[in-house]
Amino acid sequence: MKAAAFDYVRPASLPEALRELSDAKPISGSQSMGPMLNLRLARPSRVIDVSRIADLRSVTASGDFVRVGAAVTHAEIEDGTHELLRHPYLQHVASGIAYRAIRNRGTIGGSLAHADPAADWPLALSALDARLEVAKAGGTRQVRASGFMLGAFTTLLEEGEIITAVLLPKLGPTLRWGYYKLCRKTGEFAHASAAAAFDARSGLARVVLGALDGPPAALDDLARQIAQRGPSAVTEDALAQAVAGAMPNADSIDRSIHAAALQRCLAQALGDAGTTQA
Structure with missing residues (x-):
């Protein structure tokens, strides 16, 4: 299927692009909007190319x-x-x-x-x-x-x-981080994912679960416990409780897959400390 007809505009500056956006769709790499146009899921009358501003x-x-x-x-x-x-x-x-x-x-x-x-x-x-x-x-x-x-x-x-x-x-050498996602094959979108970032210098302590039905979910209680206690806070029960709180309507299989992604993410961030028993 081909996209419905639309006008194409490539503004030279950001102010010009913003003036044009009131009745148009912006594109840059067009890796998301392009397929939507071709499938006619989006039918803008004009497309504003901002890729070279x-x-x-x-x-x-x-x-x-x-x-x-x-x-x-x-x-x-x-x-x-x-x-x-x-x-x-x-x-x-x-x-x-x-x-x-x-x-x-x-x-x-x-x-x-x-x-x-x-x-x-x-x-x-x-x-x-x-x-x-x-x-x-x-x-x-x-x-x-x-x-x-x-x-x-x-x-x-x-x-x-x-x-x-x-x-x-600004990300410095004191940042400890983990990022892990589970995909059915390389290159596909994640079925489960998690990210973690800890920096004692700035006080950053965040653990976030992704590939949910909606936006990523911050696991604030788990992050706080890890910041206070270190790897000992990463127990099977703690991971299971955090995942259950972030996806209460999911079945046990989906929760277990997300818990696995979360555990591997935290192992990265905490130096492969692994998960301890509760």
Whole structure:
């Protein structure tokens, strides 16, 4: 099937793009919107290509954050193209997204805006407590990555708004992290996933469960216990309780798969400490 007819616009600047967005759909790598257009799940009268806007392609340091333009591709993060993004956590996450052909074009902002519950960046950035910069013709605002996704394919974006950047906390050598997902085969979306980030210097302690029916779920009690007690807090009972609280309507098989992903994620973050008995 082919897409319904639409007008194509490639603005030269971000202000120009924002002026055009009131009755149009933005695209960048088109790895999500492209299939939706072809299947006629989306039928915009106009498409605004933002992939080459300089403001959306840059990576800069700003205070305690690194500002990552929304049109930076997964492959650029994977390859360490930008010095400020050369961190094992970011490169590990990026390298596991779909296939290289998709990573070459797909963008971090596009993934977040599409809001697939099984996608990598909504989960990975929630674990870092990152912020998103969102803009429209009338101004700019910031939102937490953990609260941006409201449900499957549903976000806080209002009419005429786009994600312009991700604001990452600067990641240093003291960050202990884990990221694990279970897929039926390489390149597919995750059936279960989890991310964890602990940094004693900044006080960051987050554990997040992904590939749910809706947005990633922060396991705050578990993260707090691990920050206080270390690996001894990672028991089978603690994992089971955390997973059950995040997905109360799931069956036992689905819960056990998510618990396995969570355990392996925490083993990464805590130095392969493993799970202890309760």
